Amino acid sequence: GEDVEQSLFLSVREGDSSVINCTYTDSSSTYLYWYKQEPGAGLQLLTYIFSNMDMKQDQRLTVLLNKKDKHLSLRIADTQTGDSAIYFCAEGTSGGYNKLIFGAGTRLAVHP
């Protein structure tokens, strides 16, 4: 079956790097996504990675994909208080339709 797991909480000091981890089960997923949700708001697409890639970098964000272990991570460099939010990992299912399976979300708290 399809399942995505994330740790629920991460606390970091402002200026440090944050690493949010995710594991997924569908080895045929072609795309994996990271979304950010601030309190009371919708989901903001941060970045995504195609399954034949190992790494993708976009400014302060670095995504690493270990397809063998079905492990995805999001690193945020120089974490700021504005990065405090819930981060959802999602896998795009295979089989023709674009269905996203979300993890439970990781709450990132950034403190001074």
Add this chain to the structure above:
Amino acid sequence: DTEVTQTPKHLVMGMTNKKSLKCEQHMGHRAMYWYKQKAKKPPELMFVYSYEKLSINESVPSRFSPECPNSSLLNLHLHALQPEDSALYLCASSHNGLEGDTQYFGPGTRLTVL
């Protein structure tokens, strides 16, 4: 324009009311989605429309009725809801709804059923 808009932002309704949620996008996307998100939970897919046709219904109760009048608009008609239906309802759109298509979300409508 890369925005998905949703109205209203907040909605309070009784169990006997009929109301509608509205979603709009002008990105030329041909797939639109409804998700339900309970507090402290991830979004759960409800419906997918692709080229104005319903392509996925995730066994949603019939008190939720989606409608896609054209490729830019998506409605969710609500009737005889239960208090447990209180949640954030998120709309999303994507290019064509096929595998690997990136979904863009609106800000959501926070629904409270009394």
